[in-house]
Amino acid sequence: MKPTIDFWFDFASSYSYPAAMRIDELAEQSGVKVNWRPFLLGPIFVGQGWRDSPFNLYPLKGRYMWRDLERICARESLPLRRPEPFPQNSLLAARCAMAIDPADRPAFAKAIFAAEFGEGDGIDDRATIARALAAVGLTEEPLARAKTDAIKQALRAETDEAKRLELFGAPSFVTQDGELFWGNDRLQDAIAWAVRRWI
Amino acid sequence: MKPTIDFWFDFASSYSYPAAMRIDELAEQSGVKVNWRPFLLGPIFVGQGWRDSPFNLYPLKGRYMWRDLERICARESLPLRRPEPFPQNSLLAARCAMAIDPADRPAFAKAIFAAEFGEGDGIDDRATIARALAAVGLTEEPLARAKTDAIKQALRAETDEAKRLELFGAPSFVTQDGELFWGNDRLQDAIAWAVRRWI
Numbered sequence: 001m002k003p004t005i006d007f008w009f010d011f012a013s014s015y016s017y018p019a020a021m022r023i024d025e026l027a028e029q030s031g032v033k034v035n036w037r038p039f040l041l042g043p044i045f046v047g048q049g050w051r052d053s054p055f056n057l058y059p060l061k062g063r064y065m066w067r068d069l070e071r072i073c074a075r076e077s078l079p080l081r082r083p084e085p086f087p088q089n090s091l092l093a094a095r096c097a098m099a100i101d102p103a104d105r106p107a108f109a110k111a112i113f114a115a116e117f118g119e120g121d122g123i124d125d126r127a128t129i130a131r132a133l134a135a136v137g138l139t140e141e142p143l144a145r146a147k148t149d150a151i152k153q154a155l156r157a158e159t160d161e162a163k164r165l166e167l168f169g170a171p172s173f174v175t176q177d178g179e180l181f182w183g184n185d186r187l188q189d190a191i192a193w194a195v196r197r198w199i
Numbered sequence: 200m201k202p203t204i205d206f207w208f209d210f211a212s213s214y215s216y217p218a219a220m221r222i223d224e225l226a227e228q229s230g231v232k233v234n235w236r237p238f239l240l241g242p243i244f245v246g247q248g249w250r251d252s253p254f255n256l257y258p259l260k261g262r263y264m265w266r267d268l269e270r271i272c273a274r275e276s277l278p279l280r281r282p283e284p285f286p287q288n289s290l291l292a293a294r295c296a297m298a299i300d301p302a303d304r305p306a307f308a309k310a311i312f313a314a315e316f317g318e319g320d321g322i323d324d325r326a327t328i329a330r331a332l333a334a335v336g337l338t339e340e341p342l343a344r345a346k347t348d349a350i351k352q353a354l355r356a357e358t359d360e361a362k363r364l365e366l367f368g369a370p371s372f373v374t375q376d377g378e379l380f381w382g383n384d385r386l387q388d389a390i391a392w393a394v395r396r397w398i
Contacts, residue, residue, distance in 0.1 A: 048257050048259075058247050058367065060247075060365050060366075060367040061367050061368075063365065064365075064367065064379060064381055067379070068380075068381075068385075071388070166259050166262065166263075167259075168257065168259040168260050168263065169260075180263060180266070181267075182263055182267075183384075185382075185384045185385075186267075186384075189270070
């Protein structure tokens with residue numbers, strides 16, 4: 001048993017990219033276990049009356065986000081190439097993440113994020129997903145299983161759980177005692193909280 | 200001449216409170232000059248289709264903000280008491296800030312923020328503003344001058360400048376080379392940027 005944070009992310013979420021690329025190292029330094037939990041922001045945004053990313057609905061905020069992400073990626077030495085269109089449709093990638101062994105999920109997710117925001121690749125493209133699976137030593141079998149009812153239902157259940165937790169954006173972090181932190185810039189705070197509240 | 204950041208704030212903005220209470224000390228440690236620039240977010244929110252604070256329009260986000268602000272204030276040893284209603288009408292306080300000498304503006308602004316978010320006082324109440332003026336050694340004369348066309352126009356010009364700078368929220372920080380940082384959590388980044396880009 002260790003202090004734990006649930007890392008809730010949507011593959012379409014731009015700020016989830018730098019969070020995904022550094023969370024494991026930061027958490028390990030603090031002895032914190034990370035559960036990688038993909039979900040879909042779309043249904044949650046619809047609940048807020050948004051049919052598109054707020055970064056598209058509010059162009060000033062969108063322009064700022066891309067500049068802010070440039071600065072963050074420069075600081076973290078992460079490549080950044082904006083995928084077109086933004087946001088990407090993350091449904092297939094999220095279902096694939098559910099279809100693989102949870103132990104492989106972090107490496108797969110990082111490969112998807114690196115393709116999408118590091119290379120600008122489309123992640124609704126089966127070829128992109130197949131390359132990510134291959135990069136972490138997996139076959140294409142999860143791509144087929146992604147279409148089964150069991151996997152569709154598993155992802156729906158995760159998105160329902162995200163709603164129950166009152167998540168409204170990504171990335172979000174929830175510590176073992178239920179404290180919610182939202183945004184890449186709250187990652188270190190979430191880890192510190194998990195450690196402090198560990199008995 | 201020193202590296203400089205413009206600190207754009209709305210007295211109604213919750214996250215502007217912790218930013219206001221620590222910006223001078225942080226900036227001084229780095230040799231950065233701060234220009235305190237009050238403006239009104241209302242007209243900018245209206246431009247985004249919002250007739251209320253996004254923290255009221257999106258209740259999940261609002262609930263999270265108050266919890267997040269609790270954590271931030273605990274860390275900074277700042278008292279926190281939610282003003283009712285939220286957001287407060289910040290027009291009179293902002294006009295008073297424009298009516299006083301810029302050298303007195305930081306102390307006056309901190310007194311207003313401390314009353315509003317530390318004590319829960321209404322800042323559209325002339326008595327609250329008079330107490331803030333007295334606390335920094337000023338008479339009530341700015342309260343009278345706040346209603347003149349010159350002061351109304353001065354605040355309008357600042358809000359127009361905020362629009363021209365494409366600000367969409369508060370607090371915002373703009374460095375001497377025009378780089379925009381949004382949010383209390385970007386304060387240190389803004390200061391570091393101003394220093395790094397100083398020639």
